[in-house]
Amino acid sequence: MVHMNSNEIKEELNRKGIKNTKAKSILLHILKNSHAPKDVSTLYEACSKITSVNLATIYRSLRQFNEKNIVQEFLSSDGVAQYEYIHQGAKSHPHFECESCRQVFCLGELQFDDALHFSNMAKKHKVNYINITLTGLCETCQETAQT
Numbered sequence: 410m411v412h413m414n415s416n417e418i419k420e421e422l423n424r425k426g427i428k429n430t431k432a433k434s435i436l437l438h439i440l441k442n443s444h445a446p447k448d449v450s451t452l453y454e455a456c457s458k459i460t461s462v463n464l465a466t467i468y469r470s471l472r473q474f475n476e477k478n479i480v481q482e483f484l485s486s487d488g489v490a491q492y493e494y495i496h497q498g499a500k501s502h503p504h505f506e507c508e509s510c511r512q513v514f515c516l517g518e519l520q521f522d523d524a525l526h527f528s529n530m531a532k533k534h535k536v537n538y539i540n541i542t543l544t545g546l547c548e549t550c551q552e553t554a555q556t
């Protein structure tokens with residue numbers, strides 16, 4: 410059983426104007442405690458271990474979380490949507506995606522100068538979020554390739 414601070418989760422959903430259901434609070438809890446982006450099937454599996462939930466509910470909840478800026482959504486190179494909780498005051502950070510095992514890793518936050526540089530590249534477009542994904546072989550897959 411996952412330890413949950415259900416009051417905190419409930420308040421957060423409330424603040425964002427989202428109706429609190431068991432599935433949504435569990436989903437939010439899982440997202441908040443993930444250290445890397447997760448795809449829908451991984452989130453569905455994790456939620457299913459705790460409560461009975463259907464896939465459509467997970468999709469709907471993730472869309473709602475994304476609309477309310479609770480999570481950010483981005484596509485991995487094979488077109489699979491990944492979701493990551495937006496921590497309060499967190500700055501954009503790039504991701505690294507392994508071409509072999511498809512794992513996605515969070516990299517360090519962009520520094521002010523980096524963010525400024527990319528914002529300037531957008532010229533007169535208004536930048537809301539910077540989404541950078543580097544691809545290649547992760548450490549584990551490099552070792553596997555060598556042996």
Ligand SMILES: [Zn+2]
Nearest residue numbers: 507510547550
């Ligand atoms: Zn890998």
Ligand SMILES: [Zn+2]
Nearest residue numbers: 446493514515
């Ligand atoms: Zn990340």
